[in-house]
Amino acid sequence: MSFKVDIQNLNLYYGDFHALKDINIKIRKNSVTAFIGPSGCGKSTCLKSINRMNDLVPNCKIKGKILIDNQNIYDSRTNLNLLRKRAGMVFQRPNPFPMSIYDNIAYGPRIHKIKNKKILDEIVEKSLRSVYLWDEVKDRLNKSALGISGGQQQRLCIARALAVEPQIILMDEPTSALDPLSTIKIEDLVEMLKVNYTVIIVTHNMQQAARISDTTAFFLSGNIVEYANTSKIFNNPTDKRTEDYITGRFG
Amino acid sequence: MRNTFLKKLDDLVKKVSDMGNTVDSVILDTINVIKTLDSNKASEIIESDSIINRMEHEIERDCLNIIALQQPIAGDLRNVTGCLKIITDIERIADHCTDICEILLSSKLSKESACINQVINIMENVYSMFKSVLIAFISKNVDDSVSICKLDDKIDLLFSDILLNICGVISKDSSEVMPEVDLIFIAKYAERIADHCTNIAEWIIYMETNQHPELN
Numbered sequence: 001m002s003f004k005v006d007i008q009n010l011n012l013y014y015g016d017f018h019a020l021k022d023i024n025i026k027i028r029k030n031s032v033t034a035f036i037g038p039s040g041c042g043k044s045t046c047l048k049s050i051n052r053m054n055d056l057v058p059n060c061k062i063k064g065k066i067l068i069d070n071q072n073i074y075d076s077r078t079n080l081n082l083l084r085k086r087a088g089m090v091f092q093r094p095n096p097f098p099m100s101i102y103d104n105i106a107y108g109p110r111i112h113k114i115k116n117k118k119i120l121d122e123i124v125e126k127s128l129r130s131v132y133l134w135d136e137v138k139d140r141l142n143k144s145a146l147g148i149s150g151g152q153q154q155r156l157c158i159a160r161a162l163a164v165e166p167q168i169i170l171m172d173e174p175t176s177a178l179d180p181l182s183t184i185k186i187e188d189l190v191e192m193l194k195v196n197y198t199v200i201i202v203t204h205n206m207q208q209a210a211r212i213s214d215t216t217a218f219f220l221s222g223n224i225v226e227y228a229n230t231s232k233i234f235n236n237p238t239d240k241r242t243e244d245y246i247t248g249r250f251g
Numbered sequence: 252m253r254n255t256f257l258k259k260l261d262d263l264v265k266k267v268s269d270m271g272n273t274v275d276s277v278i279l280d281t282i283n284v285i286k287t288l289d290s291n292k293a294s295e296i297i298e299s300d301s302i303i304n305r306m307e308h309e310i311e312r313d314c315l316n317i318i319a320l321q322q323p324i325a326g327d328l329r330n331v332t333g334c335l336k337i338i339t340d341i342e343r344i345a346d347h348c349t350d351i352c353e354i355l356l357s358s359k360l361s362k363e364s365a366c367i368n369q370v371i372n373i374m375e376n377v378y379s380m381f382k383s384v385l386i387a388f389i390s391k392n393v394d395d396s397v398s399i400c401k402l403d404d405k406i407d408l409l410f411s412d413i414l415l416n417i418c419g420v421i422s423k424d425s426s427e428v429m430p431e432v433d434l435i436f437i438a439k440y441a442e443r444i445a446d447h448c449t450n451i452a453e454w455i456i457y458m459e460t461n462q463h464p465e466l467n
């Protein structure tokens with residue numbers, strides 16, 4: 001069994017606030033993992049710690065390890081740029097850069113020193129094709145990315161994440177601002193992505209977690225209460241708190 | 252809290268137990284008809300079957316509505332699918348009572364027929380099995396459901412006894428065979444009702460534990 005991400009005894013504090021409590025999970029390569037749980041339980045915090053986005057938060061203290069391919073990313077030798085290239089992030093609200101569709105996708109590769117126009121063209125086409133956006137935007141690649149629909153913007157953001165050839169894709173409620181059709185497109189996409197990538201997705205939509213993930217982690221007040229196969233979680237969870245949450249009996 | 256949803260689940264369980272209670276009295280009436288050979292009463296039971304079919308369809312519709320509109324998962328989903336399966340068994344039990352009454356209407360059975368008391372006995376055993384399984388459903392009792400599944404073997408034995416005895420009777424005096432054959436059919440329906448009770452008990456176990464036992 002090969003684990004892509006191995007979180008070991010992770011504790012995270014925002015100042016005095018203990019936001020993640022002794023998190024231990026192993027995430028398989030080429031799988032989709034869903035993080036679920038009530039608001040404020042630490043899902044985004046845990047997701048962000050996988051590409052060290054929390055480093056940007058003042059007073060954020062982290063103990064424990066996160067191994068990606070057996071390398072501790074909290075090791076002082078870690079190159080943050082390379083880490084964020086390896087673990088790309090997609091956010092809740094589509095956040096295209098205020099530039100053309102083409103430049104949005106080429107942005108990352110250019111940072112990673114790809115200058116050749118022909119190679120960039122190829123990357124742009126390949127990335128847009130892999131999110132099924134190519135046909136919809138190929139005639140307006142040089143138009144502003146802000147002019148396309150929300151669902152298209154979100155797929156563009158995924159394409160932008162894919163353009164730097166990551167291995168892990170972290171998604172924080174990627175469909176919560178989208179209509180049902182765009183949501184289904186993203187879900188189908190996630191299904192396809194796991195062939196080549198390891199996907200971790202935070203979602204508030206129970207049905208979505210059930211539909212697209214292989215494993216599910218249920219967070220509650222900074223703890224992971226249950227982490228198991230998605231079919232186990234949604235058919236017969238072990239912990240009563242999990243069942244109460246997923247069946248809407250919470251609180 | 253999904254209060255409306257929880258109320259719908261409660262209502263569903265209540266409707267299934269109402270249907271169960273209705274069939275409970277159908278079984279009891281059927282036993283009485285076997286005892287009294289009252290053909291008016293037998294016809295009444297046959298006519299009342301449509302009420303039970305209607306109950307089944309209404310509950311079926313409720314279940315499908317809950318699944319489509321509320322998207323239950325985990326224990327909730329098992330409760331809904333369990334109810335959906337259980338009402339099929341309850342409905343079949345009522346059908347078998349109708350089958351028995353139809354036999355009685357056309358039969359030349361008399362109260363003195365050999366083995367009739369044995370047939371009444373198997374029906375009474377089956378009736379108490381049904382009563383227990385209905386209580387186990389309402390109280391979600393897994394242990395009782397497991398015991399009920401085991402009762403099925405006892406009913407099978409009672410049935411083989413009846414079969415043996417009736418064969419003995421027929422081989423001694425073959426002048427009037429049909430009433431005895433009718434009794435075999437009635438006993439067979441009783442044995443089938445016990446099978447449906449076992450199915451219900453197994454669904455209760457599934458609803459509570461996510462395991463569907465094949466205890467028999």
Ligand SMILES: Nc1ncnc2c1ncn2[C@@H]1O[C@H](COP(=O)(O)OP(=O)(O)OP(=O)(O)O)[C@@H](O)[C@H]1O
Pocket residue numbers: 014017019037038039040041042043044045046057
């Ligand atoms: N930068 C920060 N500084 C201080 N506290 C923070 C910070 N970010 C998050 N928190 C706190 O940490 C806890 C976990 O937050 P997090 O964003 O991980 O929750 P979440 O599970 O993603 O919730 P939601 O579903 O609402 O997005 C919350 O109580 C939050 O208030």
Ligand SMILES: [Mg+2]
Pocket residue numbers: 043044045172202
């Ligand atoms: Mg969040």
